[in-house]
Amino acid sequence: MPLTKEKIEKLTEKFPDLKIKFENNLYFFEIKKQNLIKFLTFLKETPDFEYKMFIDMTCVDYPLHKPRFQGVYVLYSPINKDKVVIKTWAEDDSLPTLINLWKGAKWAEREAYDMFGVNFEGHENLVRMFMWEGYKYFPLRKDFPKEGIPEVYLPSLNERNNIPSHDYSPYHTEVPTMEDLERTEKARFEKKQAQIILNWGPLHPGTHGTIWFLFDLEGEVIKNCDIILGQLHRGIEKLSEDLTYTQIIPYTDRMDYISAICSNVAYVNAVEKLLNVEPPEKAKWIRTMMCELQRINSHLLWLGTFALDLGALTIFLYTFREREKIMDIIEGIAGIRLNSSFMRIGGVRFDLPEGAIPVIKHFVKDFPSKLKEYEDILTKNRIWQKRNVGVGIINEEQVYQYGLTGAVARASGVPYDIRMLQPTDSYDKVDFEIPLGTVGDSYDRYLVRMEEMRQSIEIIKQCIEKLNTLENDDYIATDNPYVLPTLQETFISIEAMVKDFNLRIYGEQAPEGEIYLSGENPRGELGFYIVSKGEGKPYRLRIRSGAFYNLQIFPEIIKGRTIADAVVLLGSIDPVVGETDR
């Protein structure tokens, strides 16, 4: 629930220069830069407020405004169970650092520095986050062109016998050289402390993608560790500033490619709230069901690869057996297996096909026995326990400090689940439980995820029951002016054709405003902070990725353990690089 009147009064009393805006069920505070730390400390530490969980930090660029950059902070209070957004103008292009309040701000501030060039006073190691050291530009600034600045002469692109048909330029945007990479590596470690520096990645079988880990080893014990991200950085935030809201949907698929539908739903919900579109009942239930199917799918992939990392090769193929069934169901409904782009603003792309419900019913009936099979092999297995119990213990305080979300937070006993706290779609109408861990080690995270799959099955069952009664309902609210008509409608009515044309060319003219809305992804909270200037495209789209923040704690808690534990910890945190890098 949002802040009460008394609390707001208390705030304005204490901070007279505070500007307050209430929009889309969310409080936006604007405060002067010199009062920022005081204000945030007040919010964090005052009883009855206790906004102690760090959710997100980003910047927005307003080139014509003076000062140019605006810092945006999102905080969550476990007591009030809601979020607030605090904004402040970065005078002299610099902001005070928050790492003394929240350790989780470290990477977020580095990212803001990397992308906007905003300086953070007092940051311990303000280096690039995704780009390499020595890169000259700040890509998310509005004056940086989307396609980059072609300035490096790379004639090798043209030295071929048959010249490609399109226009090939010998100039390319800047590419990192070996020296750049070495400089990047050096910037992460202050100096060599122990015996050898072991590199993992960028391409390594244990990292599940292109992350680059640096370990400073003493024997097999890790003395120091850092992570270099950015090998999969595609600049989705930059690209989406030039796309209509519907065109961004496929990009959200490609963030967390393992749980594409959940990302879709989180994004579409944010946009719908911004545009004030209400999807029909049936679409909501389909979304809920698909989300949970995708969640099981994603957890199965996690279980398989996690077990594979620990040497249990067979579980991997067992989980893929079930995953394949879900993939087939998704393919049957959405038409595409992996990056399905199934969601549309105002509904879903297709109605449920004939026979989808019986297939899902069968899967739901069949799956618990398979889940038991995995648990039989792993849960009580002594080797499994020996590898997992006590590895990477994360306590409640760290969850708030680093803004950990998803199964990682819940395994540490923090009941943070967006589905429960801020239900979108039909999550307020279904009945399910949130499994919580007690210790917060790898084993707890394993147990929590296993239980989550069981809860997902329960949710799917309820969705099927409901969907059986909604058979002939609409699946997309095409009478809303912001919603694209279906293909069928454009064929039979000229109005729909014109609307389709308008929406596709000019985009959904969203009202001016901003919104932060998140969804519960299998990997944590996936939040979208959208600033709209009344155009057909977002002025700024910030993606708060769960995996990015969850990964941040890895270097902290791996120190003093061996590299064999690093595999376990990484597997149990379960980052997907597509989402960390975006």
Add this chain to the structure above:
Amino acid sequence: MEILGTVLGITIKSVIFIVGMFLLAAYLTLVERKFAGHVQQRPGPLHVGFHGLLQPIADALKVLTKEDIVPQSVDRVLFYLASLLAFVPAIMILAVIPFGEPIEIFGFKINPYITDLNVGLILALAFGSISIYGVIFAGWASNSKYPMIGGLRKAAVLIGYEVALGFALVGPIMLAGTFSLREIVEAQEGFFGAFIWYQPIAFIVFLFAILAETGRTPFDVQEAEAELVSGYNTEYSGMKFGLFPLAEWYIATFVLSAIAVILFFGGWNGPHIFGALSPYIWFLLKLGIVFMSLLWIHWTLPRYRVDQITEIAWKVMLPLTFVNIFITAIIIMIKG
């Protein structure tokens, strides 16, 4: 003339054994792949030949014709030596392993073993220990970080389990009163004569030791692919790479399984229901069961961490073998 005949006989037998072992090892890969396939609910190799029967030959051709890349910074002598050192000792253990009772063909009495030494078991252990050098050299000579960590891990594991293995064998030796493998088999008469009934602890330790020595799953830390890419053989390619898994996973596993059968399951003893060949058939059957159960363990369990493995070796396995020796000695003294 006598000596020439013996030399000629042993040479011919050695060649037959080595070539046979090569072919067998190739087909053991097929066994493993089929077995793993069915454990994982997939068919395994299926398309080369009938149900993949020609797959090992295709694999061998592939691995032999691959480009053999030797990185510039390696220590060449040790780098080449390592793959041989891993391979040769494993196959040399074969010299002392008897596969059955002597048979007569065309009036010649042919022993199905190369030599029957009175220190056969010790020789087998010694050869097994040499193969550590292959791994350590490979790790060191590669001049790279993953192989070095892998090699050191393997060395730590092997040293721990060599000791436990040696002491585990003392029990059966005390019961049989000999080091000769043939005589150990002869000491186990009948179904209840097999030493597994008298030496269960030794057998368990031996089983663990086989898994650790051959780098199979609960103990495969040296090539934990999630951490070390491929462990000590990361820098190898072509047949030089092929020799490592061939030696470790197939020949060493096979040979150690054979020793397990000889020591604990009464070797080729068994009812004469298959006619003249029945000792061989019994031996291969038992060997197959032991080999398959090792595969079964490999394809089911996750792996330990390296410190946990050495902890088990020194804190659990070694004391267990001492207890076993102690109990065996007391029983022998009481029985006379």
